[in-house]
Amino acid sequence: MKRVGVIGVGEIGRAIVTGLCEGAGDAPEVFLSPRGARTAAELSGRYESVRVCAGNQEVLDRSDIVIIAVRRDDRHEALAGLTVGDDRVVVNVMAGVGNDDLRRTLATGAPLVRAIPLPAVRERRSVTVTHPAHPVVDDLFARLGGVLPVGDEAAFNVFSALTGTLTAHYSYLATIASWATGHGIAPEAADSYVRGLFQGVGRSLSDRTRSLHQLAADHETPNGSNERVRTTWFTPANAQALGQTLDDLLTRLDGPRDGGARDGGARGLQAEGAALDEDRHADA
Numbered sequence: 124m125k126r127v128g129v130i131g132v133g134e135i136g137r138a139i140v141t142g143l144c145e146g147a148g149d150a151p152e153v154f155l156s157p158r159g160a161r162t163a164a165e166l167s168g169r170y171e172s173v174r175v176c177a178g179n180q181e182v183l184d185r186s187d188i189v190i191i192a193v194r195r196d197d198r199h200e201a202l203a204g205l206t207v208g209d210d211r212v213v214v215n216v217m218a219g220v221g222n223d224d225l226r227r228t229l230a231t232g233a234p235l236v237r238a239i240p241l242p243a244v245r246e247r248r249s250v251t252v253t254h255p256a257h258p259v260v261d262d263l264f265a266r267l268g269g270v271l272p273v274g275d276e277a278a279f280n281v282f283s284a285l286t287g288t289l290t291a292h293y294s295y296l297a298t299i300a301s302w303a304t305g306h307g308i309a310p311e312a313a314d315s316y317v318r319g320l321f322q323g324v325g326r327s328l329s330d331r332t333r334s335l336h337q338l339a340a341d342h343e344t345p346n347g348s349n350e351r352v353r354t355t356w357f358t359p360a361n362a363q364a365l366g367q368t369l370d371d372l373l374t375r376l377d378g379p380r381d382g383g384a385r386d387g388g389a390r391g392l393q394a395e396g397a398a399l400d401e402d403r404h405a406d407a
Contacts, residue, residue, distance in 0.1 A: 140166050
């Protein structure tokens with residue numbers, strides 16, 4: 124395994140280092156920038172192969188693969204004046220920062236690869252989308268749960284937009300737990316039940332023999348409780364609003380798109396309910 128450097132040791136940087144080092148007999152040497160000093164110190168104290176460098180240039184000088192994980196708005200300050208040798212491989216995990224933008228900032232001929240690692244890489248069970256494919260980078264993320272190279276940045280940005288739905292899902296769970304609390308259920312009991320309910324849903328996603336439409340249909344009965352909530356709350360209008368939100372996010376990530384592409388995304392989600400009804404009635 125190549126020597127790995129991380130510039131910007133926040134939540135994603137911590138997850139990558141943990142996944143590479145936790146319980147791994149062949150953990151790579153890892154060099155951390157002093158940005159996120161508390162997290163960097165914690166990781167270096169936990170893992171023998173992890174070191175904190177004096178500055179970002181030292182990270183670059185000592186590493187073969189350098190992961191840039193600073194916040195988008197901080198990138199110019201964090202990367203200013205750095206010299207990146209063409210023999211390095213740079214992994215760009217900054218949302219909304221294209222490789223052309225990063226190359227101008229770094230003024231380097233080194234290979235640049237975008238990636239979307241998620242927090243679950245700490246447990247080596249999350250697939251990471253990359254662009255373009257690169258054997259060294261893809262090997263690194265394969266160790267962290269799997270890798271999905273895509274052919275262009277437009278496709279990459281679609282996957283990036285999908286990750287913007289994660290906290291909405293958590294907030295949905297928190298909202299229904301709070302509803303139960305409002306009806307007299309103890310908060311701890313409501314929280315425990317909602318977690319268990321959706322952990323079961325999560326496990327069902329590992330069944331690749333059924334499409335997402337089919338999984339939804341299989342959890343419904345005609346005129347049952349699940350159908351009632353879906354058809355009265357997740358209406359075509361709400362589905363279209365979600366599609367529009369994702370279209371707007373995609374525009375922010377990769378620049379303006381033509382109206383047909385935006386309308387197609389929103390209409391696609393509006394059609395989800397109809398497709399689910401077709402699947403359900405096919406099984407009825």
